[in-house]
Amino acid sequence: MTQHTSRLIADIGGTNARFSLVYPGVAEPQDTRVLPCDDYDGLAEAATAYLEEIAPPVHPLAGAFAVACPVLGDRVELTNRDWIFSVAELKEQLGLERLEVVNDFIAVALSVPRLTDEHKIAVGGGTSVFGAPIAVIGPGTGLGVAGLLAGESGWQALPTEGGHVTMAAATEKEARILDWLRDRHGHVSAERVLSGPGLLNLYQALAALEGRTAEFTSPHEVTQGAQAGDSLAGETLATFFAMLGTVAGNLALTLGARGGLLIAGGIVPTLVKQLPTSEFRSRFESKGRFKSYLAAIPTHVITHPYPAFVGLAGLALRAN
Numbered sequence: 001m002t003q004h005t006s007r008l009i010a011d012i013g014g015t016n017a018r019f020s021l022v023y024p025g026v027a028e029p030q031d032t033r034v035l036p037c038d039d040y041d042g043l044a045e046a047a048t049a050y051l052e053e054i055a056p057p058v059h060p061l062a063g064a065f066a067v068a069c070p071v072l073g074d075r076v077e078l079t080n081r082d083w084i085f086s087v088a089e090l091k092e093q094l095g096l097e098r099l100e101v102v103n104d105f106i107a108v109a110l111s112v113p114r115l116t117d118e119h120k121i122a123v124g125g126g127t128s129v130f131g132a133p134i135a136v137i138g139p140g141t142g143l144g145v146a147g148l149l150a151g152e153s154g155w156q157a158l159p160t161e162g163g164h165v166t167m168a169a170a171t172e173k174e175a176r177i178l179d180w181l182r183d184r185h186g187h188v189s190a191e192r193v194l195s196g197p198g199l200l201n202l203y204q205a206l207a208a209l210e211g212r213t214a215e216f217t218s219p220h221e222v223t224q225g226a227q228a229g230d231s232l233a234g235e236t237l238a239t240f241f242a243m244l245g246t247v248a249g250n251l252a253l254t255l256g257a258r259g260g261l262l263i264a265g266g267i268v269p270t271l272v273k274q275l276p277t278s279e280f281r282s283r284f285e286s287k288g289r290f291k292s293y294l295a296a297i298p299t300h301v302i303t304h305p306y307p308a309f310v311g312l313a314g315l316a317l318r319a320n
């Protein structure tokens with residue numbers, strides 16, 4: 001192992017900051033740690049704490065970080081966390097000579113060609129058309145969305161802010177839920193319902209519409225309640241999966257994602273057993289005359305614990 005060429009990789013979400021080290025010739029990232037963002041004032045502090053804990057024999061000189069927000073220039077502002085940083089300053093603070101910062105779903109998208117069957121589970125039928133666009137979507141603290149397009153020099157990831165598209169209702173009940181949320185939040189984006197905080201929004205909306213008491217106060221309580229047989233939590237989760245199907249189908253149509261659609265993020269992989277019996281796939285296909293187009297598109301849940309790292313490892317080792 002040539003330790004002097006290690007790269008620091010990071011996947012920074014609104015809740016979790018994940019770090020790891022990549023070594024040339026070593027397939028798996030090493031010394032992975034997940035740090036709660038709440039424990040740190042900023043990304044530099046979290047990364048420094050990681051490096052202090054691991055104390056690699058030789059300090060990494062290059063890094064590739066995936067962040068849950070648009071990356072439009074030197075100044076980077078996380079969408080669901082009050083962390084703002086300058087890439088140039090962060091590079092200096094961490095003692096790196098090179099630092100590449102990309103949107104987190106770019107990293108997830110870049111992982112897709114590198115994932116084996118062991119790291120994804122199919123939901124429904126369909127067959128991937130080789131070389132056709134691929135879509136990725138992931139509810140977590142926010143809702144990440146990206147595309148993967150075949151280019152002349154290999155796969156190119158397409159960054160998007162598709163989590164912020166306007167959420168559409170597919171049933172009268174969903175229309176009432178969205179009306180209720182619109183009264184409180186104004187614009188109701190897909191992320192407003194398809195994320196951890198979104199699960200809670202759905203739960204509160206359903207409770208209000210049905211005149212029931214919203215007992216649960218966190219997204220985890222809602223999913224645990226659903227698993228324990230609580231009917232309101234169960235209805236919330238069913239609505240979440242159905243709405244995920246609506247948005248995933250819209251994304252597949254918009255990108256022409258005949259290569260497939262993959263679901264990542266912190267929530268769905270933990271609920272993967274419930275997805276096949278949910279309305280997700282029927283809603284994904286339920287697009288009128290385009291039903292057969294969508295029925296041919298495979299949908300998978302990514303079960304790899306750190307898909308962004310798989311994509312970043314390729315980027316980090318490509319960096320000169």
Ligand SMILES: Nc1ncnc2c1ncn2[C@@H]1O[C@H](COP(=O)(O)OP(=O)(O)OP(=O)(O)O)[C@@H](O)[C@H]1O
Nearest residue numbers: 013014015016068140141142196219220223265266
């Ligand atoms: N089993 C679960 N049930 C309900 N909510 C969950 C579950 N697992 C994770 N969450 C919610 O998912 C969110 C964290 O997702 P994730 O682990 O993808 O974090 P993140 O990478 O920091 O997020 P992002 O990249 O979207 O900013 C939190 O809102 C958490 O409450």
